[in-house]
Amino acid sequence: MKKYLNILIVLTVCFGGASIAFAAGLINGAGATFPYPLYAKWAYEYNKKTGAKMNYQSIGSGGGIKQIKAKTVDFGASDAPLTAKDLDDSGLIQFPMAVGGVVPVVNIAGVKSGQMKLSAEALSDVYLGKIKKWNDVKIASLNPGVTLPDDSITVVHRSDGSGTTWIFTNYLDKVSKGWHEKVGFGTAVDWPTGVGGKGNEGVATYVKRIKNTIGYVEYAYAIQNKLAHARMENKEKNFVEPSMEGFMAAAANADWKGTPGFAVVLTDQGGKNAWPIAGATFIIVQKAPASCANTKEVFGFFDWAYRDGVDMAKSLDYVPIPQPVYTVMEDAWAKEVKCGGQGVWKR
Amino acid sequence: MPISDGHKSGHAADAAFKGVSFFFAFAVMALLSAIIFVLIKESWLSIGKFGLGFLVSSTWDPVQGVFGALPAVWGTVVSSVIAIIIAVPISLGNAIFLTETAPKGIKGPIGAAIELLASIPSIIYGMWGLFVFAPFIAENVEPFMIERLGFIPLFRGAPLGVGMLPAGFILAIMIIPFISSVARDVFLMVPPILKESGYAVGATKWEVIWKVVIPFAKSGIMGAVILGLGRALGETMAVTFIIGNSQRISLELLNPGTSISAALANEFTEAVEDIYLSSLVELGLILFVITFVVLAAAKLMIARSSYRPYSGGAR
Amino acid sequence: MSLHYARRRAVNSIALAASLLSACFGIFFLVWILKDVFRFGLPAMTVAFFTELPSPPGVEGGGLANAITGTVLITALATVIGVPAGILAGTYLSEYGRASRFASIVRFLCDILVSAPSIVVGVFVYALLVRPFGGFSAVAGAVALAIIMLPVVIRTAEEMLKLVPDSTREAALALGAPHWKVTVFVVYRGAMRGITTGVMLAVARVSGETAPLLFTSFNNAFWNFKPGEPTATLTVTIFNYAMGPYEDWHGKAWGAAFLITALVLIVTLTARFLTMRRVNGNE
Numbered sequence: 001m002k003k004y005l006n007i008l009i010v011l012t013v014c015f016g017g018a019s020i021a022f023a024a025g026l027i028n029g030a031g032a033t034f035p036y037p038l039y040a041k042w043a044y045e046y047n048k049k050t051g052a053k054m055n056y057q058s059i060g061s062g063g064g065i066k067q068i069k070a071k072t073v074d075f076g077a078s079d080a081p082l083t084a085k086d087l088d089d090s091g092l093i094q095f096p097m098a099v100g101g102v103v104p105v106v107n108i109a110g111v112k113s114g115q116m117k118l119s120a121e122a123l124s125d126v127y128l129g130k131i132k133k134w135n136d137v138k139i140a141s142l143n144p145g146v147t148l149p150d151d152s153i154t155v156v157h158r159s160d161g162s163g164t165t166w167i168f169t170n171y172l173d174k175v176s177k178g179w180h181e182k183v184g185f186g187t188a189v190d191w192p193t194g195v196g197g198k199g200n201e202g203v204a205t206y207v208k209r210i211k212n213t214i215g216y217v218e219y220a221y222a223i224q225n226k227l228a229h230a231r232m233e234n235k236e237k238n239f240v241e242p243s244m245e246g247f248m249a250a251a252a253n254a255d256w257k258g259t260p261g262f263a264v265v266l267t268d269q270g271g272k273n274a275w276p277i278a279g280a281t282f283i284i285v286q287k288a289p290a291s292c293a294n295t296k297e298v299f300g301f302f303d304w305a306y307r308d309g310v311d312m313a314k315s316l317d318y319v320p321i322p323q324p325v326y327t328v329m330e331d332a333w334a335k336e337v338k339c340g341g342q343g344v345w346k347r
Numbered sequence: 348m349p350i351s352d353g354h355k356s357g358h359a360a361d362a363a364f365k366g367v368s369f370f371f372a373f374a375v376m377a378l379l380s381a382i383i384f385v386l387i388k389e390s391w392l393s394i395g396k397f398g399l400g401f402l403v404s405s406t407w408d409p410v411q412g413v414f415g416a417l418p419a420v421w422g423t424v425v426s427s428v429i430a431i432i433i434a435v436p437i438s439l440g441n442a443i444f445l446t447e448t449a450p451k452g453i454k455g456p457i458g459a460a461i462e463l464l465a466s467i468p469s470i471i472y473g474m475w476g477l478f479v480f481a482p483f484i485a486e487n488v489e490p491f492m493i494e495r496l497g498f499i500p501l502f503r504g505a506p507l508g509v510g511m512l513p514a515g516f517i518l519a520i521m522i523i524p525f526i527s528s529v530a531r532d533v534f535l536m537v538p539p540i541l542k543e544s545g546y547a548v549g550a551t552k553w554e555v556i557w558k559v560v561i562p563f564a565k566s567g568i569m570g571a572v573i574l575g576l577g578r579a580l581g582e583t584m585a586v587t588f589i590i591g592n593s594q595r596i597s598l599e600l601l602n603p604g605t606s607i608s609a610a611l612a613n614e615f616t617e618a619v620e621d622i623y624l625s626s627l628v629e630l631g632l633i634l635f636v637i638t639f640v641v642l643a644a645a646k647l648m649i650a651r652s653s654y655r656p657y658s659g660g661a662r
Numbered sequence: 663m664s665l666h667y668a669r670r671r672a673v674n675s676i677a678l679a680a681s682l683l684s685a686c687f688g689i690f691f692l693v694w695i696l697k698d699v700f701r702f703g704l705p706a707m708t709v710a711f712f713t714e715l716p717s718p719p720g721v722e723g724g725g726l727a728n729a730i731t732g733t734v735l736i737t738a739l740a741t742v743i744g745v746p747a748g749i750l751a752g753t754y755l756s757e758y759g760r761a762s763r764f765a766s767i768v769r770f771l772c773d774i775l776v777s778a779p780s781i782v783v784g785v786f787v788y789a790l791l792v793r794p795f796g797g798f799s800a801v802a803g804a805v806a807l808a809i810i811m812l813p814v815v816i817r818t819a820e821e822m823l824k825l826v827p828d829s830t831r832e833a834a835l836a837l838g839a840p841h842w843k844v845t846v847f848v849v850y851r852g853a854m855r856g857i858t859t860g861v862m863l864a865v866a867r868v869s870g871e872t873a874p875l876l877f878t879s880f881n882n883a884f885w886n887f888k889p890g891e892p893t894a895t896l897t898v899t900i901f902n903y904a905m906g907p908y909e910d911w912h913g914k915a916w917g918a919a920f921l922i923t924a925l926v927l928i929v930t931l932t933a934r935f936l937t938m939r940r941v942n943g944n945e
Contacts, residue, residue, distance in 0.1 A: 468870025
């Protein structure tokens with residue numbers, strides 16, 4: 001018993017001492033998986049440069065939104081923008097950090113990457129379960145010269161809530177009336193058909209392992225896993241390849257300043273080369289933060305990332321936010337986020 | 348018990364020590380009540396909105412905010428039942444081997460090895476299941492199974508390696524040590540005189556086991572089985588990795604499904620809307636109630652048999 | 663008659679062979695799993711694995727030093743919370759409650775709680791400690807683990823204390839020692855080894871838990887020694903890394919799996935060895 005007490009005292013002293021020794025600021029963020037590699041890279045470099053610790057955990061966009069609302073983290077991250085009303089109700093602001101795209105990937109024997117062409121209608125009908133076989137006329141007519149098997153299509157979707165799903169279903173919701181009426185869009189939906197994989201990786205694994213599948217993943221995962229992607233028909237009826245240029249083109253016409261809450265959606269955008277299933281990924285913070293010092297650090301970090309993180313973003317296949325846009329964002333930080341009447345962010 | 352009440356020497360320290368230890372014993376009750384209270388409180392929204400319909404609805408639609416527990420409850424129950432069907436005969440075999448057949452020298456090591464299965468953390472089962480077991484059976488077992496046994500709908504589905512049947516199988520491996528060890532202890536409780544009378548009338552070893560040992564130990568075995576069932580129902584990590592995570596009910600057991608615990612692990616941090624979160628907590632509540640009932644049943648059955656897992660002391 | 667006898671003997675042999683096979687079944691999977699954990703986990707065992715923080719995806723190297731210390735920190739905190747409480751409650755059951763109605767109810771609830779789904783405990787602690795206090799923390803994780811540990815410790819402590827013969831207690835009491843002193847200095851001493859092994863097993867078991875930590879201690883890319891901050895653990899790291907897209911992550915996840923499995927197995931075997939010696943002496 002006495003021995004036990006001693007151990008207890010030693011432990012307490014150790015932890016107490018350690019707490020003081022390691023008192024340097026730790027900023028917690030959580031949310032979207034899509035920008036995780038980018039934020040982790042930024043945090044790593046920023047830590048080397050300034051010593052500040054940004055702990056970002058990819059728990060999914062829905063999780064990011066929930067945790068920042070519950071104030072369990074200093075910032076949330078989401079691929080699905082919150083609506084202006086939602087932001088106001090919860091006292092939050094959001095701002096974009098990068099742009100990326102969602103890519104349909106297929107596994108059909110003999111079909112190479114970029115060979116398969118899909119229209120909005122064909123893609124939505126496959127996911128609605130209306131097109132059941134690969135040699136369906138709706139697909140075959142888009143792909144003359146490609147040999148399509150007379151086999152059932154296995155549809156793969158995400159099983160967990162996800163910003164990727166939000167962007168993908170938001171696109172289908174815009175382009176297909178049937179999808180809009182039957183399913184709608186969100187970070188998780190009631191899928192009419194298919195099997196669910198957890199995370200981008202889960203979907204990628206299923207598509208790799210099962211023949212005659214179609215799935216959707218973030219661009220970086222399609223590249224990393226060497227999956228065969230499909231070309232998509234965009235709003236101007238061009239078949240485009242997923243690429244940094246295509247995502248940039250989709251973001252080119254966005255009116256950030258004029259969109260309430262910066263809730264810009266980049267699916268089905270005009271532009272000759274625009275990739276139709278694109279989206280921005282957002283950071284969300286409290287307007288009246290629980291910890292002002294931490295939120296100040298958050299802004300310091302993202303200001304640095306906007307300016308000095310551009311090359312890191314490009315090297316990881318993310319489209320960085322251009323200077324005119326982030327200036328608007330930083331003005332909003334200064335104006336809207338306050339502690340005791342004082343602005344938290346000053347350049 | 349002369350010491351418990353007889354010694355009233357009026358020491359304040361005695362009273363204090365008794366009080367403190369009582370406090371912690373009472374804390375168990377308080378803890379269990381608090382868990383149930385918190386679960387009910389957090390799922391109140393969903394209970395109010397969906398009522399009993401929650402239990403029988405198979406819709407899981409986060410967009411519309413309409414939720415039903417059936418796919419998750421179905422997956423939990425079916426994967427656990429598969430596990431029981433596989434694990435029970437093997438565990439009984441284990442127990443027979445360890446009590447009746449095994450040569451003395453290897454009893455100890457083999458018993459220990461089987462018990463080690465119980466000490467491997469559940470996440471290791473999940474990870475191994477995902478990286479090693481699932482690809483293995485997807486290549487080598489499931490296509491064969493679909494081809495040969497596909498006339499039975501239960502053995503159809505997509506050969507993904509993950510799904511209801513693989514999840515049940517991994518669960519079976521995980522619960523075998525629990526059922527085995529209780530069954531072994533129950534078998535050891537059979538009075539030797541009964542077995543010896545069996546041998547005396549010329550019965551073979553198997554006949555003694557089948558006609559004397561098992562009937563004698565029946566209710567203890569039932570308790571062991573239900574105990575294993577309780578374990579399987581609440582298992583999270585291994586199932587999350589390998590059940591396939593699809594909120595749909597399918598009779599084809601190779602297809603992916605979900606379970607209550609897998610749904611919680613996957614979706615709990617994702618649920619933004621209050622009703623979504625509340626529905627997930629209600630799933631947790633249902634799981635808690637199911638395991639509570641099952642384990643209580645196991646306890647009672649073991650208690651009714653001659654076997655007492657915690658024997659000794661004053662009763 | 664002889665045919666009948668031959669058939670009986672055949673059935674007997676088949677049944678006994680089947681029992682041997684079923685024993686092999688469990689051992690087969692034990693060996694298969696351990697073999698893979700060793701095969702994939704050993705290559706990850708570098709110095710950096712134990713000393714460095716995780717590197718971001720695409721950057722070579724790095725380790726899981728933060729998760730290793732995090733697991734130690736959270737498990738230690740859980741032990742500090744759960745073990746004294748468990749031993750005291752066990753003491754009540756064995757020394758005071760005994761056959762009372764209250765004690766049997768507590769015993770019953772403990773046995774229920776032992777097998778309660780650990781993910782539900784995580785949800786409970788999230789609602790109780792994480793959301794109201796505005797953040798994930800090592801303490802919340804430790805409380806969740808302590809709750810899981812508690813019933814195991816209580817029942818082990820009770821069983822071990824009961825093994826101490828009443829005559830020992832009576833002898834000490836007869837010398838005029840107060841009851842609490844008898845319990846602490848005589849009964850505890852007698853049951854020390856059994857309780858220690860029980861506690862070791864309970865600690866080993868919770869150190870491998872993942873589900874209750876997902877929404878409580880969360881995760882952290884950096885060192886953390888503050889009980890109030892999110893903290894990385896080996897098990898949650900396995901969960902995240904195994905699901906991630908990078909080969910390097912999978913390697914680290916196997917490394918973490920190797921470490922935690924080795925730890926749990928060593929503790930379990932040691933405890934078993936200790937109890938075996940004890941049982942041989944006692945029963």
